[in-house]
Amino acid sequence: MSEILQYIHKDGLFHRMHPGTKIFLILVIGVLTILTLDIPLLCLILLAVLLLALAGKVLREVLQQMALILAMSVVFILITLITMPEGEVLGYLVPGGLLPVTTGALYAGILLTLRFAILIISFQVFVITTQPRDLVNTLEKAGIPIDYNLMFLIALRFIPTLQIEARRIHEAQLARGYAPGTGFIGRIRSVAPVMVPLVSNALSRATVLGLTIDMRGYRTRARTPFREERMNLLDRAVIVILAVILVAFLAGTILPSFGYSLG
Structure with a gap:
């Protein structure tokens, strides 16, 4: 099983795209998802994101994380059912x-669940198909300070590291005879013994990383990238198509709310 949010080297469509194009794609998907209140349209957006993952040859890696998305979706639906008693009563949970x-x-x-799934999957596709150095160089060119880029990159890098560390701790505890039980209750019970050593190891890694950065003379002065990504014809075509889709959506969604009509 591949770790979440870790770059995967493949020769897919997304791997060949410029990081700036992919960032614009994620922003457009985010705007469409957040402003859309239509469930069928959200289903189409989710299908489009999955098709993009298929075109990028990372659909299998995305589907491996669906268990987490489904679990969070169930939690979201239960929370809304408990906290929003509005509309016609269809039945009772108890x-x-x-x-x-x-x-x-x-x-x-359902609306919240679809939005969550779209945003998580699209961001995952973006991260696992983008080289970290290319992402940092693109963000730096966009005017974002290098310190913030470094913090963002380290945070992304720590997620799969913590996932691997948690798995190792859990397997070590099982090898020593720890039996949290089976089923849903057993899974919940097994979390607490893992969290204490996991947090301790994470703090230790953060301290070592900070000392390493300082010892290597890291400074925020201007730097020259070893390899510079350039946009090609595909990137420009994708940006134009996304811009047209975004303008059309905003024109059909925002203008009518202010009393304007295109007709």
Whole structure:
């Protein structure tokens, strides 16, 4: 199983794109997802994101993380069902008339779930198909200070590292005879013994990393990249198409809300 948010070297469509193009793509997907209140349209956006992952040859890696997305989706739906009792009552979560399931809460839960899935999957596709050095160089060219770029890159790099570390700690505890149990309760019970050594190791790694950066004379002065990415014809075509889609969507969504019409 591949670690989450770790770059995967392949010869896919997304790997050949300029990082700036992919950043613009993620921004457009984010705007469309956040401003859309139509569930069928969100389903189409989710399907489009999965097709993009297929074109980028990373669909298998994306689907490996679907268990986490599904678990969070169930949590989102349950929270909205409990906290938003609006609309027609369809049933009850607890027999006896407790915790009603309403149309408004169910709609909001599905809407939130689809938005979460789209944003997570699209960001994952972006990260696992982009070289960290290319991402940092692109963000630096966009005017973002190098210190913030470094913090962002280190945070991304620590996620798969912590995932591997947590797996090793859990396997070591099982080898020593620790039995948290099976099923959902067993999974919850097994989290607490892992968190303490995981946090301790993470703090130790952060300290060592900070000392290493300081010892190597890291400074925020201007630097010259070893390899500079340039946009090609595909990047320009994708940017134009995305710009047209974004303008058309905003024109059809925002202008009518202010009383303007295109007709």
